[in-house]
Amino acid sequence: MDTDILRKKKWRTTIIFILLIVLTYSSAVITEFSLIEGIIAIPGTVIWMAVNLIPSSEALENLPKVLERLWETIVLSIFATMTATICALFFAMMGSKTTQVQHFVGIAARFVASIFRNIPVVAWALMLVISFGHNVITGYFALFFSTFGFLVRMFIETIDEASSDGVEALKATGSTYLQVVFKGVLPDTMPQMLSWVFYMIETNIRSATLVGILTGTGIGYLFDMYYKSLNYEMVGLITITIVLVVFAIEFASNKIRRAIS
Structure with a gap:
């Protein structure tokens, strides 16, 4: 009985996890978002902020x-x-x-x-x-x-x-x-x-x-x-x-x- 309950919980968790992956991927496709391009842009963004957002006297x-x-x-x-x-x-x-x-x-x-x-x-x-x-x-x-x-x-x-x-x-x-x-x-x-x-x-x-x-x-x-x-x-x-x-x-x-x- 306990084994059946644990198996059902595992299946539910797996299904939910798969749905989250599908939703995440679908959202990225619809919005044309590229995670790789976002990561590549981080250093340039940090440099721009360091140059332009530092308060002067x-x-x-x-x-x-x-x-x-x-x-x-x-x-x-x-x-x-x-x-x-x-x-x-x-x-x-x-x-x-x-x-x-x-x-x-x-x-x-x-x-x-x-x-x-x-x-x-x-x-x-x-x-x-x-x-x-x-x-x-x-x-x-x-x-x-x-x-x-x-x-x-x-x-x-x-x-x-x-x-x-x-x-x-x-x-x-x-x-x-x-x-x-x-x-x-x-x-x-x-x-x-x-x-x-x-x-x-x-x-x-x-x-x-x-x-x-x-x-x-x-x-x-x-x-x-x-x-x-x-x-x-x-x-x-x-x-x-x-x-x-x-x-x-x-x-x-x-x-x-x-x-x-």
Whole structure:
């Protein structure tokens, strides 16, 4: 019996592996992509980047302006993430099978979150530009909507996986809904939820650069302006500052996550 099960698993794994190879090859043929040509082009690309993207002393004189725009992007990302977190936590409580008040409400909450999650942040930015124009509000809502949809799903999975036993014990003792949430759900799930929040802050800082290009705000606006004017030294300086900030935030968030776990 065990041998038959293992044989079936091997066949399924083999079939899936073959399908992935076929899909990969088909995609390369359709897009006319050549892996060999791509590998050959890597050294030339690295040399071009080393020559053109290294900031000069003249570019470094604009560092204060870059940092000002970068700070605007960081603040926007954090604010959008934190406000989305509050709304996502509420919807996750309604959508989780462990804490939902009514089954229909739970389905509705998960459905709304699914819609927001499956629309990319770029699509949100393009749609919102039509309504709000090129300003910070557009960037905020684009980040807020995509973050909200993602966090609702992650929070629901966290609640269902981490707190079901504790919730059942509290319900058996006659605890109220709020007591179940604040004494059974949040203490067990808060470390994992905070991990997802920090992850979204990191992600949103990267996404905010692209959103800024579309909305004409933040560090993305500077990147787009210098890129279109072929000022690659400034493009390199902006890219380096973004990378350093993301690394710094990732380092800090890892420290915090280890401290609270």
